[in-house]
Amino acid sequence: MAESMILQVENLRKDFGGLLAVDDVSLAVREGDIFSIIGPNGAGKTTIFNLISGVLPASGGQIRFGGRLLNEMKPHEIANLGLSRTFQNLQIFTNMSVLENVMVGRHPRSSYGMISAALRLPGGRREEREIRERAMEHLDFVGLKSFAEWNAGSLPFGQQRLLEIARALATEPRLLMLDEPGAGLNMTEKVALSGLVRRIRDQGISILLVEHDMAFVMGIAERIIVLDYGEKIAEGTPEEVQRDPAVIAAYLGTEGI
Amino acid sequence: MSEEKGWAKHSNIVGIVAFATLVVALGLVETFQPFGFRFRDFTGGMVTFDTLIRIGILTIVVVGLNLLMGYAGQISLGQAAFYGVGAYVSAIMSTLASRHEVLPGISDAWWWPWLAILVAMLVTGAFAYAIGRPILRLRGNYLAMATLGLGVVMYTIFREGGGITGGHDGLAGIPRLSIGESFAFWPVERYYWLVWAAAFAVIIIGLNVINSRVGRGLRAIHTSELAANTMGVDTDKYRVQVLVLSAMMASLAGSLYAHFQAIVSPGPFGFVASVELVCMSAVGGMASVWGAALGVSFFFVIKEVLRARMHQLLRGAGGEHELIAYGIILVLVMIFVPEGLSFGGIKALSWLRNLAVFRRGDGREIEARTGQAG
Numbered sequence: 001m002a003e004s005m006i007l008q009v010e011n012l013r014k015d016f017g018g019l020l021a022v023d024d025v026s027l028a029v030r031e032g033d034i035f036s037i038i039g040p041n042g043a044g045k046t047t048i049f050n051l052i053s054g055v056l057p058a059s060g061g062q063i064r065f066g067g068r069l070l071n072e073m074k075p076h077e078i079a080n081l082g083l084s085r086t087f088q089n090l091q092i093f094t095n096m097s098v099l100e101n102v103m104v105g106r107h108p109r110s111s112y113g114m115i116s117a118a119l120r121l122p123g124g125r126r127e128e129r130e131i132r133e134r135a136m137e138h139l140d141f142v143g144l145k146s147f148a149e150w151n152a153g154s155l156p157f158g159q160q161r162l163l164e165i166a167r168a169l170a171t172e173p174r175l176l177m178l179d180e181p182g183a184g185l186n187m188t189e190k191v192a193l194s195g196l197v198r199r200i201r202d203q204g205i206s207i208l209l210v211e212h213d214m215a216f217v218m219g220i221a222e223r224i225i226v227l228d229y230g231e232k233i234a235e236g237t238p239e240e241v242q243r244d245p246a247v248i249a250a251y252l253g254t255e256g257i
Numbered sequence: 258m259s260e261e262k263g264w265a266k267h268s269n270i271v272g273i274v275a276f277a278t279l280v281v282a283l284g285l286v287e288t289f290q291p292f293g294f295r296f297r298d299f300t301g302g303m304v305t306f307d308t309l310i311r312i313g314i315l316t317i318v319v320v321g322l323n324l325l326m327g328y329a330g331q332i333s334l335g336q337a338a339f340y341g342v343g344a345y346v347s348a349i350m351s352t353l354a355s356r357h358e359v360l361p362g363i364s365d366a367w368w369w370p371w372l373a374i375l376v377a378m379l380v381t382g383a384f385a386y387a388i389g390r391p392i393l394r395l396r397g398n399y400l401a402m403a404t405l406g407l408g409v410v411m412y413t414i415f416r417e418g419g420g421i422t423g424g425h426d427g428l429a430g431i432p433r434l435s436i437g438e439s440f441a442f443w444p445v446e447r448y449y450w451l452v453w454a455a456a457f458a459v460i461i462i463g464l465n466v467i468n469s470r471v472g473r474g475l476r477a478i479h480t481s482e483l484a485a486n487t488m489g490v491d492t493d494k495y496r497v498q499v500l501v502l503s504a505m506m507a508s509l510a511g512s513l514y515a516h517f518q519a520i521v522s523p524g525p526f527g528f529v530a531s532v533e534l535v536c537m538s539a540v541g542g543m544a545s546v547w548g549a550a551l552g553v554s555f556f557f558v559i560k561e562v563l564r565a566r567m568h569q570l571l572r573g574a575g576g577e578h579e580l581i582a583y584g585i586i587l588v589l590v591m592i593f594v595p596e597g598l599s600f601g602g603i604k605a606l607s608w609l610r611n612l613a614v615f616r617r618g619d620g621r622e623i624e625a626r627t628g629q630a631g
Contacts, residue, residue, distance in 0.1 A: 053487050054486075054487075055483065055487070074486070074491075075483075075486035075487045076486050076487075076488075076489050076490055076491045076492070079486075079487055079488060079489035080489050085487055087483075087484065091481040091483055091484035092481075092484070093476065093477050093480045093484065095479060095480050095544075096473065096477070096480075100473055100476075103470075103473055104473050104474065104477045104488050104490070105488050106470075107470065107474065107488055107489035107490050108488075108489035110470055112469070112470055112471075113470075113471060113498075114466065114498050114502065116469075117465055117466050117470065117471045117472065118462045118465050118466050118502075119462075119465070124469065124470075127470070128469065128470065168488075
């Protein structure tokens, strides 16, 4: 079983000086799966994302990606290994065009540096053409090709969410972490998003999804864990989780499906 | 595919050619003085040719500063420190023969000052690297204070350097730059070409960096360091690199200044100088390489115009009145054009263009250009 696990989180803990945001959480994402973390607001979902992507240091536990220990690594090193993410509160680069945003995503797959850039050396110029072309492909994949030269900040909200996904895809990740990608989207947009997530997985990219919308998650995830107050209270397939009394009590009971 | 990036690249090339034409034209006028006219005659005697050289020198510093502050978003209230290191290294090395009789035959050769410029850039770059790593861990106001402190420390070193830096009086007798024994970049009309050639090289390098993978990384850091990091941008490394680049540009300018004045003293490298540099950057437009030339030019021209004409506006006005007027003008510019004259100019131009397009009833074209309907 362990051989095809792309992400293994064991006994993860995060202590904010007294506030235990993440308490002994373990999960394992099988390669090629869509894995979801659900739970009420404040349950620690985004904190877990921040721990895995290296934005925050863990207080305890281990995070392994493709067998490698991520714990002491910096975020950009983790990105270079093939782990990418989007953000719950959008972090698009509003001082650049839509295409340039995605081109930043090509960073782990390109290398030319300051000197090559300053002197416009041929190697850098060739890489730059590739970066532009590949970025365009990723824009096309999410359906934003016609917005390429727009200023990123002037895109409608739903499109900005898609832009963040395109940017993360441009890193050519093995695992893509989506933090509440459906938040603020209307019904139509969510259906389209659902389709997009499946198409991403069909490309061979594993997906770790944090979401609030139950129907959305139940429809696409293979495996789910449920968090409440930083602890894992249930784990399983969508059907198993839906029927779990602890989950219903803590979360689904107040909302229904 | 390539027409889509054409707009940005296109306008850069047009800008370079247009600006170069202006610079060349002004230089030719001064060299050949058609019908006896010199540059200062075109400005009613208010702006001199020397000023054009000073503008060129400071443009080099401000391009680097714009990369650092406008693009990467790292404030620097001590940029004059790097400018000063460049000037002093050039001054010290070029006067080794005349002042200390060190390395005669080598240190008074024609190529020695050129080598000194290179050495100065490397020294300044290494210096920026060394202090950059610890300082750039700071953010916002703390970084500002650290750079301010750096500027003060360097100024004090320049002033109290005694035997090495010449202390308060500085170092004199800096030779002019020349190629071979016979061709000197002097008098002023010749030095102009050298300074502006360097300025254009720096502008082109600045534009190259901005429109590259590195430039995108820097601009990403400016908006969201978090997202930049998670997209694989090594933000610590990039921030140091842009600091080093801006420091080396400032050093080059400092060396050119030293060979222009033939004397360096601590005065032009203190806190006031650093603040003026930031003002020039802000007035021209921080996130714009062209803004550098615009901001520096604006500063000098306003200063000279005030000096020449202030007494006409206000009877009996003196230096203090000029300073006050100068300050008021700066404040007005920042109130009405906070993004800087370069962007203000672009906005005005595109507003005019949209007006023309709109009048023709091409509402859709506005939508395509601005990304907004109506």
